[in-house]
Amino acid sequence: MITEQIGERPKLKFSFTRLLRENFKAQGIFLITPANLYLFIFIVIPLIIVVVLSFLSRGSYGGIEFRFNLTNYTRLFDPLYGKVMIFSLGVGFGTTVICLLTGYPLAYFLAHAPIKQRSLLLFLILLPFWTNFIIRIYAWKMVLRSGGLLDVALQWLHITQEPLNLLYSPTAVMIGMVYEFLPFMILPLYTSLEKIENSLLEAAADLGAPPWKAFLRVTLPLSFPGMIAGTILTVIPAMGMFVVPDLLGGAKTILIGNVIKNQFLTARDWPFGAAASMLLMLITMVLTLYYTRKAGFGEELLV
């Protein structure tokens, strides 16, 4: 009956609905177009504008002069900004390494916890991170400031006598960053550790390997993809971070993210800010490519 109906339908010259109904490719294009169009307008075009902007120069009244040149890029290698770059790389990698070292045992604990408790324990790790990012950093400001709660606690325990003056120092920035990015490290590590078959460890034990050796030779290499994914998820946002240095680092701790922000908001030298953004993009792209080539773009990244 249905075929009969279709057969009887008068043939139209062109109908959009018919095209969609009959052409598989057209259906796909129809569904993907809104997303492609939207992302093209609001992501790709703005990025292209920034690329172009980075080769222009700042006009005398804070405007933009359309004269192609490379001075913005050469300025990035001034000792002043070179120091900021090195410092940013240091903070980015420092944060990542600390997250990796502190997160690995926890991920291992989660992967080995009784199955019934596992999802709850994992949920408890993530729960605070659904609260607002600025609020979490503010909470650390309360804890770290001179005469703040950390000082009170340490003095009460007679560990220190004097205030530590941690707030507005690179240490405070690192603490805030580690706090912020720890779950991004724990989650992929957990995913890859959980996948390791217990039989592999049993086989290692059967072949005479003590537990520490089985860990070094079996567990650690097999959790490598998780380490890579965690590193990418931590190092990229850490490098461009400007909020944590703003709130916990004071004027003394300036990262590349702060440089970019200041060029666009206070210094009003957009071309130079654009060049700094390009450098940041370049660094993150190189890191991402390097790591993904090494470990493959695993599903760990997509948890």
Next chain:
Amino acid sequence: MSEKKPAVWLRLYSLLVYGFIYAPIIILVIFSFNTQKLNVRWEGFTLHWYSELFTDRQIFVATKNTLIIAIISTLVATVIGTLAALAMHRYRFPMYNASETLMYVPIVIPEVVMGISLLVFFALINFSLGITTIIFSHIAFNIPFVTLVVRARLHGYDKAIDEAAMDLGANEFTTFRRVTLPTIMPGVLSGAMLALTLSLDDYVITFFTAGPGSTTLPLRVYSMARFMVTPEINALSTVWVLFIFILLAVGQFAQRRRI
């Protein structure tokens, strides 16, 4: 993995990490009830800061803005993102790989770069900054996350049920509405939840695309927290944390019931 309990030192260590994660938030909540304005030492219990908070006009406006932005951007991003997920799951079309790469761009580029690029873009087309520009920007970073979540859900989707519906005479649209959508609904909802929380949480991109009068809660908390520590911020944070936890609980509940 083994059912053997983790070693004692590992459990103790994990307890410490949980303490590190929760301590600042618990302290934050407790000190929202502190009578001391400087908020260094505990003096006494008060609800003063909460009454201050609920009469704060700026906080009210910021809350309204935040909710408007989050709801609109979530709705739009969920629709666009779900369609894209369906396209990428079931169809092969020209530029498939390019579309996929495009999806990863907003996830991979540093937030600050996305923020400034949008700022420059809106400045260039002479679009004055405000709630509209924030909404446009939030939709842009939310689409890929919705697509990611919905695609993960579609992964185990059995196309045979769609074919069955069509064999029974349903057209594509009816099949989508009556069969496909209800099946992937949990995925769509968790995608929407993720978009909502990302939008509520966003500081960096909002910061660059906000104009006068479009302050959101994260922007307000930031400008308050930058210069001072007062229990009013703690009170605001406590209400915020509570709100998010309720939202999460409702989301969990809704999903449990649907599965």
